[in-house]
Amino acid sequence: MQPTRPVIDLEPCYENHPYHADGSGYHENPQKWDRKTRGTAALIREQAWWAMLAGAAGHTYASQDVWQFYDEKRPLPEYPATTPWRKAMDFPGAVQMGIMRRLFESRRRQTLEPDQSLIAAGQGSGESHLQAARAADGTFLIVYLPRGGDVAVDTTKISGKEAIGHWFNPRDGRATQIGRFNCSAARQFTPPSQGIDNDWVLVLDEAKEQVPVPGARQPSAPKRP
Numbered sequence: 001m002q003p004t005r006p007v008i009d010l011e012p013c014y015e016n017h018p019y020h021a022d023g024s025g026y027h028e029n030p031q032k033w034d035r036k037t038r039g040t041a042a043l044i045r046e047q048a049w050w051a052m053l054a055g056a057a058g059h060t061y062a063s064q065d066v067w068q069f070y071d072e073k074r075p076l077p078e079y080p081a082t083t084p085w086r087k088a089m090d091f092p093g094a095v096q097m098g099i100m101r102r103l104f105e106s107r108r109r110q111t112l113e114p115d116q117s118l119i120a121a122g123q124g125s126g127e128s129h130l131q132a133a134r135a136a137d138g139t140f141l142i143v144y145l146p147r148g149g150d151v152a153v154d155t156t157k158i159s160g161k162e163a164i165g166h167w168f169n170p171r172d173g174r175a176t177q178i179g180r181f182n183c184s185a186a187r188q189f190t191p192p193s194q195g196i197d198n199d200w201v202l203v204l205d206e207a208k209e210q211v212p213v214p215g216a217r218q219p220s221a222p223k224r225p
Contacts, residue, residue: 006057012047013039015093017064018080030078039064042146042197044093045170046127048100049144049201053131055114061097063088092171099173103201103215107142111135115157118143120186122151139209143202144170148194153202155183162207167191167200168214175214180207 013019017039018026026033048059064070065088070081083091116123118132118141127146134141138159145151155163165178181187181204191200203214 014062041092053133120152140205148191148198152186158183160206163204166203
């Protein structure tokens with residue numbers, strides 16, 4: 001659209017929301033529901049990371065159990081929930097939205113630009129789609145792998161001669177340094193695990209940049225007197 005406007009998906013998948021196994025919406029035919037397929041934390045993360053690295057201005061999160069303030073004493077039969085809303089506020093996907101936020105806050109997120117050309121090989125389709133973004137000045141790049149697997153990254157997209165790499169775990173927020181690399185060609189990276197619920201985030205930083213570990217908590221601003 002012209003002029004270009006900020007974009008936010010205001011209603012992605014809800015955590016613990018009923019869905020049909022074939023991917024169709026619950027409300028299209030509630031009687032078709034198999035009584036077990038629901039929105040998982042893995043799906044929540046997948047949608048969030050895809051959106052943020054594709055250039056979204058932000059991301060929203062929701063839970064089936066929280067929006068209706070689910071209480072076992074007064075359930076809403078047409079909106080099947082399982083967990084009292086106060087407990088549901090600590091659903092894995094809700095916690096992991098904070099983990100994602102910390103990763104972006106540990107880098108200059110406002111300089112990120114979507115750049116699928118970073119992926120030299122290993123791009124998957126469907127729920128194995130890899131999403132990549134790069135800082136406008138080339139000082140760092142981020143690639144999201146929703147189900148792990150090998151990926152070849154064009155390291156010449158980094159502005160310096162060397163880069164420091166980390167695997168960031170979007171499930172628990174831990175970052176593991178994987179080495180220092182010459183930025184002269186495409187290089188293959190293999191995350192620690194793969195499969196459903198084994199997503200990983202590759203972070204490459206220009207070696208001369210003085211940046212914290214990906215996802216490191218930032219110090220709080222001093223309180224005003």
